[in-house]
Amino acid sequence: MDIELGRLEPVVPRTVWAHEAQDFTPWLLAHPDDLAEALGIELEFTAAEHPVGPYALDLVGRDLTHDAVLIVENQLEATDHSHLGQLLTHTAGTGAATIVWIATRMRDEHRQALDWLNQETGEGIRFFGVELRVVRIGTSAPAPLLDVVAEPNDWQKHVRAAARAEQSGGKGEIYLRFWTRYLERVHDEHPGWTRARKPQTANWISQPAGVPGAYISVSFAAGARLRHELYIDSEDGEVNQRTFDALSAHRDLLEEQYGRQLSFEPLSNRRACRIAEYRDDGDAADVDRHEDFIDWFFDAGVRLRRAIAALPARWIDSGPARPDVDL
Secondary structure: OOOOOOOEEEEOHHHOOOOHHHHHHHHHHHOHHHHHHHHOOOEEEEEEEEEEOOEEEEEEEEEOOOOEEEEEEEOOOEOOHHHHHHHHHHHHHHOOOEEEEEEOEOOHHHHHHHHHHHHHOOOOOEEEEEEEEEEEEOOOOOEEEEEEEEOOOHHHHHHHHHHHHHHOOOOHHHHHHHHHHHHHHHHHHOOOOOOOOOOOOOOEEEEEOOOOOEEEEEEEEOOOEEEEEEEEOOOOHHHHHHHHHHHHHOHHHHHHHHOOOOEEEOOOOOOOEEEEEEEOOOOOOOHHHHHHHHHHHHHHHHHHHHHHHOOOHHHHHHOOOOOOOOO
């Protein structure tokens, strides 16, 4: 049986994006899911051409999976020493923990530099090298491909972190074991919830919520409690408070859709706010009950997403950071 198949043909990226800052950066800003899918994390961009001293950073945002500042440096050409220096300068200037360098070709010496940085930096720092390609089949529209060619060895970092945590009486290894199983079940039972693939040794994990400036956090809270929450943290305390107040005004709707009472917590001693539910018998050290804990997190996750979906669409779409939001 003769099956007719198309052939992938390379397209010169600059025929799609003529200018890096004017064309490619705005495209990536509008398509964060493409990069998120390639990196295997949840992310959002907050600004393009972000000033860092006298320089401009291509993109800045949040790595929602690790609750960290994320930066992106772009090149519509092969990597060079100048951009490596800019990348490190921007990392220091923003306090970024997730650092992404995108280029049409990652030179071997620069890939080795990223590998060295991943090996020598702490567990909370992640450097990614991404090669940009564009392809098409016949006369089809060009399609971007983002190939990760340098990434952190998270397993080694997690093992080192877990070992130190265990030596100091912590629960790093237990959390690593729990989140490994949690992510396995998420991708089997609720694959749309997160792109995150790698567990961590922290007591929490986060997922997108569909609410600007907020995310869903699943965690082991103090006092051997489970906590499932909408965590509101746009890095601007006033915006966070405005978002929290807007959600509080819909408390009856949220709790009706959720099906249980929720705890609305302004967290006056912090920049962030939260809307949460707790379960009091959630000690991560009780490994025989991990599946039960995951079941509870899943039930809370379904409920919270249903409640968020019931909010006025005009508010979710426009975002609370806009001063003219009509609630």
